[in-house]
Amino acid sequence: MKSILLLEDDLGLSEGLTFALKKQGYEIDGKRTIAEAKKAWNEKKYDLLILDVSLPDGNGFDFCKLVRQNSEVPIIFLTASDEETNVIMGLDIGGDDYVTKPFKLGILLSRVSALLRRTKIGSDDKTILESNGIKVDYLQGIAFCEGKSIDLTSVEFKLLCFFMQNPNIVLSKEKLYERLWDREGNFVEDNTLSVYIRRLRMKIEKEPDCPEKIITVRGMGYKWRVML
Structure with missing residues (x-):
């Protein structure tokens, strides 16, 4: 079972996404602050991270930078803005994809599935x-x-x-x-x-x-x- 860390401070959205992702067969750890996410990250290995950008004690970009110091785990940003500067910032610091709020649940699920499938390179490829x-x-x-x-x-x-x-x-x-x-x-x-x-x-x-x-x-x- 693939494990996902969800960092989202909106309780309603977090619970909704947790429910939907669990229905798809994923194991979900929902956190609402960077402090909680850091603790979870240090204690457990995850296959994918979903990070909100705006958080009570910082932003998802900062947490992404921390993770990228020693991991290439796939990262999806949830952002309320689709301005190109924010997109570039998120991708440049190591994000793999982003979804602009409000979004359709099916789009996020599709991106999660795609990133998890594409994480490992096929064994038949040249190295x-x-x-x-x-x-x-x-x-x-x-x-x-x-x-x-x-x-x-x-x-x-x-x-x-x-x-x-x-x-x-x-x-x-x-x-x-x-x-x-x-x-x-x-x-x-x-x-x-x-x-x-x-x-x-x-x-x-x-x-x-x-x-x-x-x-x-x-x-x-x-x-x-x-x-x-």
Whole structure:
């Protein structure tokens, strides 16, 4: 049984989500403050975290930073704002996805299921990928650019791997959604994928505004262009 830590201070919402997630077969620990969540995190291993952003004693971003010091557990943010600055902040510090309040329960359940399924890389995949000066080690969960370690979030890491597994092939947004979230594209906020792409480009491209590795194919999607 997969275990989920839910950090949400709204009692009604927390109880509703706990009930719904338990019906899906998950084990849920609901906490309402960062202090309670820290204690739970130190005492137990979780398969996924759902973090509200605004909390009585801080915010979910701070707790995410704490977790990312020693764990790559999938993290979903619950936020009352879909402003791009908040989205970028959440993804940049290590979040894997976000859901804007108010949201449909089915969307959150779909994202939880997708992240849990995508956490482990299939055993039939190659464990080492190398292309365009980038080297990825699946087993270690690390990536290098020109020999220097790159600090990637878990979704950025999966996105980079997917591109490198499909060199010189145009990948539609729908295909990328399917790979990363395993759900229909209309369940994803419009700017989510573009934010991931932009953040990844900033970490691997010499000139992010004029990318050479991750190319935008207008009207079709994106392509990992292998440079000789």
